[in-house]
Amino acid sequence: MVLTVENLEITIDRPGRAPVRPVRDVSLSVAPGETLALVGESGCGKSMTCLALAGLLPRRGRISAGAVQLEGTDLARLPARQARQLRRKSVASVFQDATGGLNPVRTVGWQIAEALRLRKGLTRLEARAEAIRLMGMVGLPDPERRAREFPHQFSGGMNQRAMIALAVAGNPRLLIADEATTALDVTLQAQILDLIGELRDRLGMAVLFVTHDLGVVAQTADKVAVMYAGRVVEANNVRALFAAPRHPYTRGLMSALPRPDADEERLATIAGHVPPIDKLPSGCAFAPRCAEAHAICTSAAPAFTGSAACHNLAAGA
Amino acid sequence: MTWLPVRLARAALTMWLVVTFVFVVLRLTGDPAAILLPDDIDAQTLAFYREKWGLADPLWQQYLKYWAGLLHGDFGISFRNDMDAFALVWERVPKTALLGGTALGIALFIGIPAGILAAIWKDSWIDRTIMTSAVFGFSMPNFFLGILLILAFSLRLRWLPSSGSGTWAHLVLPAITLGTGFAAQIARYSRSSMIEVLSRAYMRTASSKGTGPVRRVALHAIPNAAVPVVTVLGIQVGQLLGWAVVTETVFAWPGIGRLLTHSVALRDLAVVQCIMILLALTMVTSNMIVDILYGWLDPRVRVGAGTAQK
Numbered sequence: 001m002v003l004t005v006e007n008l009e010i011t012i013d014r015p016g017r018a019p020v021r022p023v024r025d026v027s028l029s030v031a032p033g034e035t036l037a038l039v040g041e042s043g044c045g046k047s048m049t050c051l052a053l054a055g056l057l058p059r060r061g062r063i064s065a066g067a068v069q070l071e072g073t074d075l076a077r078l079p080a081r082q083a084r085q086l087r088r089k090s091v092a093s094v095f096q097d098a099t100g101g102l103n104p105v106r107t108v109g110w111q112i113a114e115a116l117r118l119r120k121g122l123t124r125l126e127a128r129a130e131a132i133r134l135m136g137m138v139g140l141p142d143p144e145r146r147a148r149e150f151p152h153q154f155s156g157g158m159n160q161r162a163m164i165a166l167a168v169a170g171n172p173r174l175l176i177a178d179e180a181t182t183a184l185d186v187t188l189q190a191q192i193l194d195l196i197g198e199l200r201d202r203l204g205m206a207v208l209f210v211t212h213d214l215g216v217v218a219q220t221a222d223k224v225a226v227m228y229a230g231r232v233v234e235a236n237n238v239r240a241l242f243a244a245p246r247h248p249y250t251r252g253l254m255s256a257l258p259r260p261d262a263d264e265e266r267l268a269t270i271a272g273h274v275p276p277i278d279k280l281p282s283g284c285a286f287a288p289r290c291a292e293a294h295a296i297c298t299s300a301a302p303a304f305t306g307s308a309a310c311h312n313l314a315a316g317a
Numbered sequence: 318m319t320w321l322p323v324r325l326a327r328a329a330l331t332m333w334l335v336v337t338f339v340f341v342v343l344r345l346t347g348d349p350a351a352i353l354l355p356d357d358i359d360a361q362t363l364a365f366y367r368e369k370w371g372l373a374d375p376l377w378q379q380y381l382k383y384w385a386g387l388l389h390g391d392f393g394i395s396f397r398n399d400m401d402a403f404a405l406v407w408e409r410v411p412k413t414a415l416l417g418g419t420a421l422g423i424a425l426f427i428g429i430p431a432g433i434l435a436a437i438w439k440d441s442w443i444d445r446t447i448m449t450s451a452v453f454g455f456s457m458p459n460f461f462l463g464i465l466l467i468l469a470f471s472l473r474l475r476w477l478p479s480s481g482s483g484t485w486a487h488l489v490l491p492a493i494t495l496g497t498g499f500a501a502q503i504a505r506y507s508r509s510s511m512i513e514v515l516s517r518a519y520m521r522t523a524s525s526k527g528t529g530p531v532r533r534v535a536l537h538a539i540p541n542a543a544v545p546v547v548t549v550l551g552i553q554v555g556q557l558l559g560w561a562v563v564t565e566t567v568f569a570w571p572g573i574g575r576l577l578t579h580s581v582a583l584r585d586l587a588v589v590q591c592i593m594i595l596l597a598l599t600m601v602t603s604n605m606i607v608d609i610l611y612g613w614l615d616p617r618v619r620v621g622a623g624t625a626q627k
Contacts, residue, residue, distance in 0.1 A: 088527025100518040115526045150616040
């Protein structure tokens with residue numbers, strides 16, 4: 001395994017108020033050449049999980065429990081400086097807004113070359129040549145000239161390719177793609193997904209793919225973890241999960257997908273809202289929206305049994 | 318390349334407006350001959366001087382004559398001592414440039430790092446200390462700060478001279494007086510600009526590459542944060558010149574500001590006009606320099622910077 005996350009808990013300290021825990025008891029693992037999709041609605045903690053793994057948590061945020069094993073080393077227990085050095089070599093991230101994610105006053109080539117200088121200690125000239133090679137590899141036309149241009153001279157799709165080149169610079173072991181294709185139109189999205197998959201196979205990276213789009217999951221992932229209100233509620237390989245979703249929330253998400261073969265006028269929805277992270281209900285966080293909830297669901301948090309965390313499944317198993 | 322001609326035309330229009338405005342307003346506020354000459358002067362002498370200074374003609378003739386002179390580099394004659402107005406003003410320029418330049422230097426040297434530090438440690442005691450001092454420096458009137466400094470360092474401690482411009486020691490108090498308010502403003506602009514930049518997505522990208530804090534701030538944040546600060550700086554240079562008038566008066570610094578206050582009080586029209594034109598020219602020039610710097614700092618507005626795609 002490249003990455004093994006065990007019982008990760010993230011705490012955000014708030015001055016004058018009680019701290020919140022947007023991520024609780026999350027466990028994940030990804031092997032080289034494998035894509036794990038992290039799925040859930042906005043605010044379910046999937047992005048916060050990514051930020052924690054990449055060491056990019058906001059200033060008041062911290063990993064308050066659990067382990068983040070990166071190729072056998074627990075990042076959560078390492079001093080900040082060493083953790084940063086390890087992440088610099090092994091973890092890279094691609095985010096949703098590629099154009100905003102590139103520095104407007106630096107050339108694209110400079111920004112990719114900087115990653116190479118920092119991660120691999122290349123000289124200025126070596127880094128420049130390697131940056132141009134990477135830009136060609138991610139399918140940017142005329143990389144020699146494009147390397148001297150600024151992000152505003154690129155289209156959104158080209159910037160996302162540049163971001164990917166920047167991320168894979170220095171062959172990271174883990175690529176975190178947080179909603180990396182969400183802002184792109186469908187054709188571009190397909191191209192970028194293909195690119196990420198191709199690079200994963202070629203470089204033997206593990207990919208953690210965060211999305212709220214189940215269509216993208218089916219297309220790219222080997223394994224899926226579904227998050228709800230800061231917890232993983234169901235985790236399985238893609239085929240099994242799509243064939244037989246077990247958790248009521250996962251089933252709700254699946255039935256909310258549009259189907260070309262059904263002619264219902266309205267899409268199914270899950271009633272209610274995601275609870276705010278500082279006002280979670282006791283017991284199972286999904287219970288207030290769950291049609292199958294029992295008395296026990298509102299009193300105790302369900303344990304993870306098999307591939308899902310649900311009292312109903314535990315009782316049946 | 319249409320940029321430069323447009324800018325030059327706009328600068329010329331500004332200069333024309335300034336000259337016209339100053340010319341008209343000064344003549345509407347009283348007869349210079351009556352103010353400059355003794356009260357008990359006889360009508361004949363008064364008429365002689367009015368004729369000599371060209372004040373007897375209708376206003377539009379005076380205006381055209383003035384322009385005719387200006388275009389030949391003639392700014393007129395000082396009513397007070399018959400000297401060439403430009404020569405009189407030009408003699409004072411180095412003193413004001415020295416004071417203004419030093420104050421600007423102090424302001425940049427203190428204001429920019431203070432703003433950056435406050436932004437990096439936003440909401441901490443460092444931020445609060447810097448911002449409290451900035452509000453203090455910002456709201457303290459120039460003349461009052463000058464007088465306080467004179468009381469403390471000249472009268473009480475006797476470390477520094479309170480007026481004049483003979484030595485480097487004379488420069489210290491006026492430069493601090495003039496620089497303080499400016500430093501406070503620059504600190505505030507730098508801070509807000511820096512806070513804005515630090516929250517941008519590209520700063521997270523920089524972190525994700527594993528950049529250390531110094532590299533992050535110096536190579537990724539500051540070049541972006543500098544853009545709005547430089548813009549504001551260009552406008553503020555005019556304000557600095559305005560403050561210089563007060564500071565020079567407090568410290569009896571023999572620069573343009575003091576000459577201006579004297580000349581306005583005496584309705585020495587040619588001198589006042591000459592100073593106003595030079596000030597306006599300084600403003601126009603500093604704004605053009607800012608525009609050029611702006612393009613250099615921000616590739617998005619760089620002239621001829623390829624096809625912009627969003």
